[in-house]
Amino acid sequence: MMSHAAYVFASYGIATLTAVGLCLWVIADGRARQRELRELEASGVRRRSAEASTGEPR
Amino acid sequence: MSENSLAIRKFSDLANPTRFLALADRVLPWFAALTALFFVVGLWLSFTTEGDYQQGETVRIMYVHVPAAWLSMMCYSVMALAALGTLVWRHPLADVSSRAAAPIGACFTFLALVTGSLWGKPMWGAWWVWDARLTSVFVLFLMYLGLMALNRAMDDPARSSRVSAVLVLVGFVNIPIIKFSVEWWNTLHQPASVLRLDGPTIDPEFLRPLVVMAIAFTLLFFTLHIAAMRNEIWRRRVTSLRRLAARSAGREA
Numbered sequence: 001m002m003s004h005a006a007y008v009f010a011s012y013g014i015a016t017l018t019a020v021g022l023c024l025w026v027i028a029d030g031r032a033r034q035r036e037l038r039e040l041e042a043s044g045v046r047r048r049s050a051e052a053s054t055g056e057p058r
Numbered sequence: 059m060s061e062n063s064l065a066i067r068k069f070s071d072l073a074n075p076t077r078f079l080a081l082a083d084r085v086l087p088w089f090a091a092l093t094a095l096f097f098v099v100g101l102w103l104s105f106t107t108e109g110d111y112q113q114g115e116t117v118r119i120m121y122v123h124v125p126a127a128w129l130s131m132m133c134y135s136v137m138a139l140a141a142l143g144t145l146v147w148r149h150p151l152a153d154v155s156s157r158a159a160a161p162i163g164a165c166f167t168f169l170a171l172v173t174g175s176l177w178g179k180p181m182w183g184a185w186w187v188w189d190a191r192l193t194s195v196f197v198l199f200l201m202y203l204g205l206m207a208l209n210r211a212m213d214d215p216a217r218s219s220r221v222s223a224v225l226v227l228v229g230f231v232n233i234p235i236i237k238f239s240v241e242w243w244n245t246l247h248q249p250a251s252v253l254r255l256d257g258p259t260i261d262p263e264f265l266r267p268l269v270v271m272a273i274a275f276t277l278l279f280f281t282l283h284i285a286a287m288r289n290e291i292w293r294r295r296v297t298s299l300r301r302l303a304a305r306s307a308g309r310e311a
Contacts, residue, residue: 037299
């Protein structure tokens with residue numbers, strides 16, 4: 001039998017791990033997609049809408 | 059594209075993914091900062107307020123369990139609205155929104171289930187019971203996982219969006235079942251004590267940290283949702299650019 005405090009800390013621990021893990025996954029996913037976009041751009045592939053304009057493609 | 063054309067003047071302007079990306083860039087730092095601020099205050103309140111005279115320290119589990127459970131239902135409601143946007147208005151960002159929300163909703167539902175279990179053991183003497191509330195939330199968790207699997211199984215978002223939207227809307231029937239399960243059936247889980255027609259029956263001592271934590275969780279959801287939507291738009295651009303590159307390579311050959 002765990003003490004009551006152990007249940008509380010286990011709850012907050014799991015909540016922190018899940019929330020931080022989710023944030024890190026979203027950030028890592030975003031960075032990976034941006035890197036792919038930059039690589040494609042560097043190899044000269046452009047979106048049609050970006051080709052039509054003079055501005056930087058996003 | 060000139061800077062002027064990227065300005066968002068009306069709601070329908072958000073339908074342009076490029077405009078959405080510009081807006082996301084602008085609001086995300088503010089949302090992230092607000093989320094952090096509310097979590098600092100919320101966590102401080104969670105551990106400095108008094109324990110319950112019956113439940114003792116374990117009442118503090120409520121400050122993560124209840125917001126996580128609320129968010130698990132709100133996230134599904136956001137997905138249901140997005141599904142309507144896909145099917146009725148064919149809004150180009152609706153499917154992006156629904157797809158981006160599913161893993162976030164799954165995480166919040168997982169948290170609600172795990173913290174509920176950790177609260178159930180000391181208070182009820184059981185990690186899990188198959189009562190109506192627990193079972194319906196477990197079904198919600200499975201639905202999130204099913205939708206994520208479906209979204210990943212189909213390569214072409216244009217085709218998968220309608221199937222996924224129909225499934226989300228069918229699954230929405232579970233949300234009122236979860237909410238009212240504690241009234242319709244005799245459950246071990248307690249009935250609502252905050253969102254009630256006759257006002258909250260919970261002591262202000264517990265309500266204050268609960269509300270602050272609920273706002274913090276909601277802000278966290280919107281921050282992650284906007285960021286995940288941005289990732290999904292980028293992902294689709296990468297896919298279409300690769301297709302474009304493959305096509306032009308084929309032509310050159």
